Amino acid sequence: MKVACIRRHISSGSAFIGTGAVVLTDVSDYALMVGNPAKQKGWMCACGIQLVFKGNRAKCMACKRKYKKIGPEKIVEEHKKGAEVVPL
């Protein structure tokens, strides 16, 4: 699948917005947003590769960064300084 993306910085993090997408709401870090109005279609690594989650975790095939889901609309990079710690 070929996806053209424009990377934009939103608030403190980064999100990936599909070409032509109209974003009306706040966008989570690493979220892939597509459409009008934009809907979240997945998650993107900071390097621009789409992440595939297995359970609550994903590993980027390109740069090997690891990510963890901490909620339905939020993921964090693991081993990143300042990453949120969620009690189990």
Ligand SMILES: [Zn+2]
């Ligand atoms: Zn990556």
